[in-house]
Amino acid sequence: MSGGRLEELAAEFGMVERALGDPAMLADPPAYARLTRRHRELTPVVTLYRERGALERDLAGARELLSDPDMRELASGEVAALGARLAELDAELEVLLLPSDPDDPKDVILELRAGAGGAEAGLFAMDLLRLYTRYAEGAGLKVNVLDASESDLGGASKVVAEVSGDFAFRAFKWERGVHRVQRVPATESQGRIHTSTVTVAVLPEAEQGEVQLDLSEVRIDVFRSQGAGGQGVNTTDSAVRAVYRAGTPDEITVVCQDGRSQIKNREKALVVLASRLAERERTAREERERTERASQVGTGERSEKIRTYNYPQNRVTDHRLEGETKNFALDAVMAGGLSPVVAALGRAERERQLLELGEADGAGRGDGRASHGAA
Structure with a gap:
């Protein structure tokens, strides 16, 4: 247990509380929001x-009573109870002190793309969007669709949405990867089970100043917003397409046709573009660091099959978990009940971190094997 680290955090907490109590802080909404989040x-x-x-003080007092013959029995029971609770608190604090993801508090750009499976993959992309919308609502988050390439059948080859609210990235970061669905499509006359895939990207929304976006490298096009099947949903040229480094290997295209305001669509398109650039930089950095990591959970690799949705067996299997903990009821998950899956993945990640910390501590103590490094 790192007492020094806890004292530092307690001191920081006091400074944050004092800053939040300063009326002048309200004049700087971004700074106030950062302080609130840190609080x-x-x-x-x-x-x-x-x-x-408080427990340590109570425990010290109870131990003093052990020398009193009249109070020894009562004090002994209290010492045992307080000691047990202290051990529980130490375990809880150990988890809370594990390294946290700095992106956890951020809003999210969510991208769903239909993969193998044609029209059925497009239909499942929309099923996932509905799942995520219900899950977000239950978590107090808001989903706003920025762009959707919809089909006449009710599916979509691509959906881009923004998820906003407290700790949106923490709620959605485990979703990045390839999602596989096994079911009988509505158009299947022989009752055969088909397998389709949808790729989900979860990008922490870039904060102001995080990415230096040179607007001279961005081409902005405006056009009339389109709905499903090509039906116009807007009578003005308010939709915006932002193209970064057009015609080069670095090209990135973002479309935003959510609102009727061209200015707002332009602003949001640039936010999405900056988020994609930040994600590209993060991916390159992780690739360089990959060989230095002992293990990874949910790395976000686009080729990684992370979860299977088996409709005939009413089962969702998350392949990053082990044993029976990896299986969940499909109907509950598709109704928005994703929290148990997220919680299980979070526990597995904390266990991995604790294991790595234990191995690092063992190597650092120099037990005769330190020269070989951690396994």
């Missing part, structure tokens, strides 16, 4: 840290 991040660990301090 929420620190509250759980500082609350447990303070409880731990």
